Amino acid sequence: MKTVINYLFAVAGSLFLYNCGGSQDSGQEETAESNTDSTEVTITEVWATDTVLRTPESVLYDEGTKTLYVANINEMNAEKKDGDGFISKLSPEGEVVALEWVTGLNDPKGMGVYENTLYVNDINEIAAIDMETGEIKEKYVVEGAKFLNDITVGSDGKVYATDSGTDKIHLLENGQVSTWMEDSTLKRPNGLFMEDNGELLLASANGAFFAPIDTDAKTVGEHWIENIPSADGIAKDEKGNYIVSCWSGEVYYLDKDKGSQKILDTKDQKINSADIWYATDQKTLFVPTFNDNRVVAYKFN
Numbered sequence: 001m002k003t004v005i006n007y008l009f010a011v012a013g014s015l016f017l018y019n020c021g022g023s024q025d026s027g028q029e030e031t032a033e034s035n036t037d038s039t040e041v042t043i044t045e046v047w048a049t050d051t052v053l054r055t056p057e058s059v060l061y062d063e064g065t066k067t068l069y070v071a072n073i074n075e076m077n078a079e080k081k082d083g084d085g086f087i088s089k090l091s092p093e094g095e096v097v098a099l100e101w102v103t104g105l106n107d108p109k110g111m112g113v114y115e116n117t118l119y120v121n122d123i124n125e126i127a128a129i130d131m132e133t134g135e136i137k138e139k140y141v142v143e144g145a146k147f148l149n150d151i152t153v154g155s156d157g158k159v160y161a162t163d164s165g166t167d168k169i170h171l172l173e174n175g176q177v178s179t180w181m182e183d184s185t186l187k188r189p190n191g192l193f194m195e196d197n198g199e200l201l202l203a204s205a206n207g208a209f210f211a212p213i214d215t216d217a218k219t220v221g222e223h224w225i226e227n228i229p230s231a232d233g234i235a236k237d238e239k240g241n242y243i244v245s246c247w248s249g250e251v252y253y254l255d256k257d258k259g260s261q262k263i264l265d266t267k268d269q270k271i272n273s274a275d276i277w278y279a280t281d282q283k284t285l286f287v288p289t290f291n292d293n294r295v296v297a298y299k300f301n
Contacts, residue, residue: 041253041261041263041300041301042263042300042301043263043264043285043298043299043300043301044298044299044300044301045296045297045298046284046297046298046299047093047094047296047297048094048294048295048296048297049090049094049096049294049295049296050096050294051292051293051294052096052099052293053070053072053088053099053288053293053294053295054072054073054074054086054293055072055073055074055075055076055290055291055293056070056071056072056073056088056274056288056289056290056293056294056295057071057072057073057107057108057109057110057274057275057288057290058070058071058108058109058110058111058150058233058274058275058288059071059275059276059277059286059287059288059295060111060112060113060118060277061092061277061279061282061286062113062131063279063280063281065131066091066092067089067090067091067092067097068089068090068091068092068277068286068295069087069088069089069090069101069111069118070087070088070089070090070288070295071085071087071105071108071109071110071111071120071275071288072085072086072087072088072108073085073107073108073109074086074107076107077106077107081106081123082106083104083105083106084106085105085106085107085108085122086099086100086101086102086103086104086105086108087100087101087102087105087108087118087120087129087134088100088101089101090295092279092282092284094295094297101134102129102134102136104136105120105122105127106122106123107122107123108120108121108122108127109121109122109148109149109150109275110148110149110150110151110152110161110162110191110192110275111151112151112152112153112159113131113153114153114157114159115157116130116131116132117129117130117131117137118131119151119153119159119172120151121148121149121150121151121161122139122148123145123146123147123148124141124142124144124145124146124148125139125140125141125142125145125148126139126140126142126148126151126159126161126172126177127139127140128140138175140172140175140177141177142161142163142170142177143177144166145163145165145166145168145170146163146164146165146166147163147164147165147166148161148162148163148164148170149161149162149163149164149189149190149191150162150190150191150192150203150232150233150275151192152192152193152194152200153194154194154198155194155196157173158171158172158173159171159172159173160172160180160192160194160200161192162186162189162190162191162192162202163189164188164189164190164205165188166182167182167183167184167186167187167188167189168180168181168182168186168189169181169182169186169189169192169213180218181213181218183218183219183220185207185219185220186202186204186207186220187204187205187206187207187208188204188205188206188207189202189203189204189205190203190204190205190231190232190233191203191210191231191232191233191234191244191245191275192234193234193235193236193242198215199212199213199215200212200213200215201213201234201242202220203228203231203232203233203234203244203245204220204231205229205230205231205232205247206229207231208226208227208228208229208230208231209223209224209225209226209227209228209231210223210224210225210228210231210234210242210244210252210254211223211224212224224242224254224256224260225244225252225254225260228244228246228250228252229246229248230246230247230248231244231245231246231247232244232245232246232247232273232274232275232276233245233273233274233275233276233277234276235276235277235278235285236278237278237280237283237300238280238283239255241253241254241255241256242254242256243263243276243278243285245273245274245275245276245287246273247272247273247274247290248267248272248273249264249265249266249267249269249270249271249272249273250262250264250265250266250267250273251263251264251273251276251285251287264287264298266289270291270292271289271291271292272288272289272290272291272292273287273288273289273290274287274288274289274290275288276288283299283300284297284298284299285297285298285299285300286298
């Protein structure tokens with residue numbers, strides 16, 4: 001049965017504060033300004049895979065091939081490279097095309113695409129995978145990295161990767177890896193999203209915020225959403241509005257002119273919402289459920 005998730009979308013000049021729950025900062029009080037003017041944004045579940053995935057942390061949709069790629073951590077062990085991680089391929093309708101399309105990874109997480117190459121974070125390495133053959137072409141070691149998490153790729157091919165374990169953002173450019181930004185204000189940086197205009201957006205897990213990064217000054221800007229512990233993935237819809245997930249099982253929708261709204265909450269069912277993706281051509285939000293071992297697809301109503 002399709003499930004419709006309804007929440008109040010308060011129209012306000014300032015951004016609202018929400019508590020995402022989860023293991024970190026769970027004692028924070030949820031607050032929101034009230035407003036008599038309101039509208040609703042709702043989403044409907046349209047399909048979900050069977051529980052054949054293995055700790056799916058990240059999902060990416062490639063419009064050119066009409067394919068969903070899913071990073072499966074399998075047994076998570078950041079202290080030891082176990083080689084049991086893999087990448088799956090799904091159809092846009094949720095059919096498993098190849099469960100173990102790429103194997104031999106450890107704890108694969110965030111992904112990005114540039115010119116037929118799929119880049120995947122894997123503990124302290126960035127793997128470059130040929131999207132035609134599934135061959136791992138290269139593994140770029142990120143010196144000192146402890147927990148590489150999300151990836152975003154600019155239109156110029158520059159690959160940015162967060163290291164949640166060291167409060168750093170690394171840059172892969174022309175086959176060379178460097179530390180692009182190191183700052184305690186990143187507060188366990190997780191999700192990254194590169195805008196077409198070169199603006200870089202960040203979801204901070206321990207900082208519990210969603211904010212832009214000034215790429216010239218390399219500083220975190222004004223927080224667009226706050227009080228969302230375990231902030232994880234970032235996506236953007238065809239209207240230019242943002243979608244931010246919290247690993248603990250919540251997803252938020254941000255219209256910068258109107259404010260933010262929680263559109264999904266599966267914490268009580270112990271279903272996570274990890275590194276999401278929104279496909280504009282499909283008008284579909286894809287949510288990897290981590291410990292629940294599925295990818296779930298939603299349409300906006």
